[in-house]
Amino acid sequence: MAVTNQRYSAIAIVLHWAIAFAILFNIPLGLWMHERAEANDVSEGVFRAFQLHKSIGLTVLVLSLVRVGWRLTHAQPSLPVHMPTWEKQAARVTHLLFYFGMLALPLTGWLYVSAGWSVHTDRPLVVPTRYFGLFHVPDLFGLSHADDDVRASTAFNVLKLHWALGWATLGLAGLHVAAALKHQFFDRDEVMAHMVPGLRAPFAKDSAAQDGARLATLGFGLSVTALLGLLALYTVFTLPMGNAPPLPPSTFQTVEATTGADTSTATASTTATPAATTAATTTPTPSPTAGGVVNWRVNQGTSSIGLSFVYQDPENGDTTFNGVFGQWRGDIRFDPNDLPHSSAVVIIQVASAHDGVDIHDRGLPTAEWFDAGAHPTAEFRTT
Ligand code: HEM
Numbered sequence: 001m002a003v004t005n006q007r008y009s010a011i012a013i014v015l016h017w018a019i020a021f022a023i024l025f026n027i028p029l030g031l032w033m034h035e036r037a038e039a040n041d042v043s044e045g046v047f048r049a050f051q052l053h054k055s056i057g058l059t060v061l062v063l064s065l066v067r068v069g070w071r072l073t074h075a076q077p078s079l080p081v082h083m084p085t086w087e088k089q090a091a092r093v094t095h096l097l098f099y100f101g102m103l104a105l106p107l108t109g110w111l112y113v114s115a116g117w118s119v120h121t122d123r124p125l126v127v128p129t130r131y132f133g134l135f136h137v138p139d140l141f142g143l144s145h146a147d148d149d150v151r152a153s154t155a156f157n158v159l160k161l162h163w164a165l166g167w168a169t170l171g172l173a174g175l176h177v178a179a180a181l182k183h184q185f186f187d188r189d190e191v192m193a194h195m196v197p198g199l200r201a202p203f204a205k206d207s208a209a210q211d212g213a214r215l216a217t218l219g220f221g222l223s224v225t226a227l228l229g230l231l232a233l234y235t236v237f238t239l240p241m242g243n244a245p246p247l248p249p250s251t252f253q254t255v256e257a258t259t260g261a262d263t264s265t266a267t268a269s270t271t272a273t274p275a276a277t278t279a280a281t282t283t284p285t286p287s288p289t290a291g292g293v294v295n296w297r298v299n300q301g302t303s304s305i306g307l308s309f310v311y312q313d314p315e316n317g318d319t320t321f322n323g324v325f326g327q328w329r330g331d332i333r334f335d336p337n338d339l340p341h342s343s344a345v346v347i348i349q350v351a352s353a354h355d356g357v358d359i360h361d362r363g364l365p366t367a368e369w370f371d372a373g374a375h376p377t378a379e380f381r382t383t
Contacts, residue, residue, distance in 0.1 A: 008194055009074060010219035015067040016195055018223040019102060022060045024173070027166050029053050030109075034163075037120045040300070042327045042349035047127075047376040054113060055132045059230065061106035068099060080189040094176055101169040108162040110137075116144035116362070117155035118352075123326050124151070126365045127351045128373035132230060136373065144362060298330040305346070307353055323355025323364075346380040 008016070030053055036046045079088050116139070118125035126144055129137040143154060183191035305325045310318050327349035334342045351365040351372035365372040 008077060009070075012067070012070055012074065013195060013219040014223040014226075015063055015070065017220060018227060019060055019063050019067060020173075021223075021227055022056050022063070023102070023105070023169060026053055026056050026060070027170055029056075030162075030166060037118075040120070040327060040329060042329055042347055042352075042377060044347075044377050047349070050127070051130055051133070054109065054129050054137070056230075057106040057109050058129075058131060058137060060102060061110070064099070064102035064106075067102070071099075077190075077194045080183075080187070080191060082187070082189070091179070094172060094179075097172055098169075098176070101165055101172065105162065105165045105169060108158045108165060111140055111143070111158045112155055112162060114139035114141065114143040115146075115151045115155040115158070117148075117151040118326075119155055119159050121326050121352070122152065123352070124148070124354055124361045125326070125352055126362060126372075127376075128365065130373050294333065294335060296332040296334055298332065303330075305348060307355065321355050321357065321360065323353060323360070325349065326352035326354060328352070343381070343383045348378045348380075350375065350378050 029049060033046065033049050033053060036049075079091065083091075113127070113129055116124055116126035131137050143151060146154075180192045180195075183189050305328050307323045307325060308320060310320050312318050325348045328346060330344065330346045332344045334344070349372075350370040353364040353370060354361040355364075364370055367373070370378075
């Protein structure tokens with residue numbers, strides 16, 4: 001057992017800061033995602049944000065397991081002798097709660113996505129998790145194959161927990177930082193220097209402390225580099241590069257409905273009813289080139305995007321299945337007197353395809369059909 005009484009070891013410092021940055025990054029990202037999903041924003045950017053959040057969260061889970069292992073097998077710097085017992089106990093409880101949060105937060109997130117059920121639409125939504133775009137992460141406990149009731153109640157309950165743990169961890173982090181600052185500036189002891197690279201206790205002068213500081217700086221640098229490296233990997237592998245191509249004149253960019261090996265075929269059709277067609281109720285935001293063209297609001301309640309496919313069976317005849325895409329958005333700019341400036345874009349979250357047949361609902365997002373992991377959205381554009 002390695003004893004480091006002056007500071008935490010470089011490994012412990014790297015793990016501490018990598019986990020801290022990742023959690024602090026993931027909390028606002030998660031809250032933002034939730035808000036976007038509530039607003040039915042199914043754009044590519046939101047999909048990427050979900051994948052990024054899940055990948056960083058799973059990284060936190062792995063790093064936290066390593067950190068717990070390290071903590072159990074290595075001695076920690078002892079707390080200053082002047083600290084009263086209550087303060088030492090408060091520090092221990094805070095640290096224990098941190099370890100709990102570091103493991104429970106990612107696990108509840110993982111459970112939520114494993115259920116494959118959207119709390120926003122209260123419908124099945126299986127979106128494969130790709131770790132930084134590199135490989136697929138399996139579902140926990142085969143939850144996406146469970147009954148709908150189980151999947152729905154798991155999703156609603158664990159997401160509530162996930163949310164509560166996020167806020168609790170944020171509160172704990174606030175307490176933790178306040179305590180560290182108190183040690184540095186009021187108690188003027190060595191507690192903060194144990195973990196902050198390059199920092200020396202207000203009273204420290206010896207060269208051993210300086211060596212430790214150099215090692216710790218290295219650890220800090222490595223952890224930041226590792227984080228940036230992961231983000232870069234993610235960018236290279238999954239984020240779309242460059243600007244979106246310009247709208248082609250007067251054509252549809254059609255949904256490529258991938259057919260399965262059983263020679264089924266798929267088509268998609270759309271009906272959209274403008275709920276409010278006047279400038280006053282639609283709060284139009286004319287684009288620079290659109291002149292007076294009005295933005296129409298699609299009435300989601302009375303509109304749907306249908307999906308129909310035929311199962312071809314030479315022995316028993318063909319069967320047609322009809323379903324819908326549960327999540328989509330339409331941006332329509334239209335003025336019958338100004339067709340050159342009119343256009344419509346419909347963005348569909350392909351993983352939301354369902355027809356009520358359980359085996360189809362689970363299969364449609366997979367690579368055999370729409371391959372939602374690789375092609376999260378389908379877009380119709382017309383001018
Ligand atoms: C460092 C670890 C993590 C932190 C700090 C974190 C934090 C959060 C927070 C605060 C939210 C907002 C919750 C809400 O408003 O309802 C959220 C949402 C979410 N998290 Fe995490 N999370 C972590 C790990 C994970 C992991 C590992 C996964 C899945 C593999 C995940 C999946 C999700 C999903 C899918 C949502 C959005 C749910 C929705 O549609 O509203 N999270 N996260």
